[in-house]
Amino acid sequence: MNAQARPTLFDPLDLNGLALPNRLVVAPMTRISATPEGVPTPTMVDYYAGFARGGFGLIVTEGSYTDRAYAQGYAGQPGLTDMEQARAWRAVTDAVHAAGGRIFVQLMHAGALSQANRFRNETVGPSAIAPKGMQMGVYRGKGPYRTPRAIAPHEIDAAIAGFAEAARLARDVAGFDGIEIHGANGYLLDEFLTDYTNRRDDAWGGPIGNRIRLAEQTARAVRGAVGDGFPVGVRISQGKVNDFTHKWAEGAEGAAIVFGRLAETGIDFLHVTEFEAWQPAFPGDARSLVRHARLAAPHLTVIANGGLHEPARAQDALADGADLVALGRGALANPDWPGRVAQGIAPRPFDPALLSPFGEIKPAELRMREALPLVA
Numbered sequence: 001m002n003a004q005a006r007p008t009l010f011d012p013l014d015l016n017g018l019a020l021p022n023r024l025v026v027a028p029m030t031r032i033s034a035t036p037e038g039v040p041t042p043t044m045v046d047y048y049a050g051f052a053r054g055g056f057g058l059i060v061t062e063g064s065y066t067d068r069a070y071a072q073g074y075a076g077q078p079g080l081t082d083m084e085q086a087r088a089w090r091a092v093t094d095a096v097h098a099a100g101g102r103i104f105v106q107l108m109h110a111g112a113l114s115q116a117n118r119f120r121n122e123t124v125g126p127s128a129i130a131p132k133g134m135q136m137g138v139y140r141g142k143g144p145y146r147t148p149r150a151i152a153p154h155e156i157d158a159a160i161a162g163f164a165e166a167a168r169l170a171r172d173v174a175g176f177d178g179i180e181i182h183g184a185n186g187y188l189l190d191e192f193l194t195d196y197t198n199r200r201d202d203a204w205g206g207p208i209g210n211r212i213r214l215a216e217q218t219a220r221a222v223r224g225a226v227g228d229g230f231p232v233g234v235r236i237s238q239g240k241v242n243d244f245t246h247k248w249a250e251g252a253e254g255a256a257i258v259f260g261r262l263a264e265t266g267i268d269f270l271h272v273t274e275f276e277a278w279q280p281a282f283p284g285d286a287r288s289l290v291r292h293a294r295l296a297a298p299h300l301t302v303i304a305n306g307g308l309h310e311p312a313r314a315q316d317a318l319a320d321g322a323d324l325v326a327l328g329r330g331a332l333a334n335p336d337w338p339g340r341v342a343q344g345i346a347p348r349p350f351d352p353a354l355l356s357p358f359g360e361i362k363p364a365e366l367r368m369r370e371a372l373p374l375v376a
C-alpha cells in the first residue's frame with residue numbers, strides 16, 4: 001500500500017524542508033524548571049534530549065514567553081527575550097540534535113491568565129473581564145486570576161513584535177528547527193478569539209473574523225521574521241486551562257474561518273488540541289476539530305493532540321486527517337513511547353503524581369531518561 005495514501009505512525013514526513021522520521025510529536029508542556037530569570041537549565045537539557053533518545057520525531061517545547069512586558073505567565077517559565085535565554089536554549093537544541101531529534105519552540109503570551117510576571121504587576125487581556133476559574137496550583141498559583149487591563153492598540157502591536165523578535169532569536173541564536181505560536185488554551189491569542197473574553201469594539205473584536213486577527217497578524221509577523229524556508233505553525237483549541245468545555249458559538253462555520261484565515265498567512269502547520277481529539281467538535285456534526293482543520297486547510301500539515309496515547313487512537317487520528325500526532329501526558333509517562341510501541345510494548349499509564357505538588361521536572365524523570373538508548 002502507498003504510504004502517502006495511508007500513513008502509519010512510523011512513516012516519515014517532510015515539514016517545509018524539515019525531514020521528520022516519524023509522525024510522533026511531544027506536545028508542549030510547561031514544567032517551570034527554568035531559573036527565576038527565565039533561563040533554561042541543565043535539567044531541561046536532559047529532559048528534552050531524553051524525548052529525542054526515546055524516538056520522538058519532533059519535540060515542541062513548553063510555552064516560552066516572548067517579551068519583557070506582559071507575556072510571562074509563570075514563575076520558572078523559560079523566556080526567549082534576550083541573549084542569555086537564547087544561548088541557554090541553544091544547549092537544549094544542541095543536545096536534542098546530538099540525540100538525533102528535532103525541536104520547535106512554543107512561543108506564548110499568557111495574557112489575562114498570567115499568574116507571575118517579574119516585569120509587570122498587572123495583567124492585560126482583550127477586555128477588562130476577570131478570567132473564569134482559579135489560578136493553577138501546579139504552577140504555584142493561588143486564588144482567583146486578576147482582572148486584566150484592556151490592552152491598548154499600540155501594546156497589541158508590541159506584543160506581535162515580541163513574537164517576531166523571539167522567533168528570530170529562536171532561529172538565529174537558540175538553534176530551533178521551527179516555531180509553534182501558542183494560539184490555544186485560554187492565553188492571549190485565544191482570549192482574543194473567545195467571544196466572552198473579547199468584548200472589544202475595534203478591529204480586534206466583534207465577529208470571529210475579527211477575533212482571529214491577532215493570531216493571524218502574529219503568524220504573519222513570525223513568518224516575516226524567519227523567512228519562508230523555516231517551519232511555522234499555530235496551536236488552536238476550543239477548551240482552555242480555565243474553561244475545559246468551551247465551544248465556538250459559530251460552530252463549523254467558525255472553524256472554517258479560523259483555520260482558513262490562518263492558512264492564508266503562509267504558515268506550515270496547524271496544531272489542533274481537544275480534550276479527546278476524536279470527539280465531534282460541535283453538537284449535531286460528527287466531525288472532529290482535526291477533520292475541520294484538514295478540510296479548511298488541505299495543504300497544511302495538521303497535528304492532532306488530546307488523549308491519543310493508546311497506539312490505536314494515535315493511528316486512527318491519522319485516518320481522521322492528521323499528519324502528526326502529539327502526546328502530552330503519554331510522553332511524560334513514556335519518553336520512549338515511539339521506541340516502545342515500535343517494538344510492540346504497551347505504553348505505561350500516566351501517573352498524575354508526577355506533577356504533584358508542583359509541575360517542575362522531577363529527578364525520577366531524568367533517571368528514566370538515562371536508561372534510554374540513543375536512536376540513530
Ligand SMILES: Cc1cc2nc3c(=O)[nH]c(=O)nc-3n(C[C@H](O)[C@H](O)[C@H](O)COP(=O)(O)O)c2cc1C
Pocket residue numbers: 027028029030031061062063106182184185235273275305306307308309326327328329330355359
Ligand atoms: C504538565 C502539562 C503542561 C502543559 N503545558 C502546555 C503548554 O505550555 N503549552 C500548551 O500548548 N499546552 C500545554 N499543555 C497541554 C498539552 O500540550 C496537551 O494539550 C494536553 O496534555 C492534552 O494532551 P494529552 O492527552 O496527550 O496529555 C500542558 C499539559 C500538561 C499535562
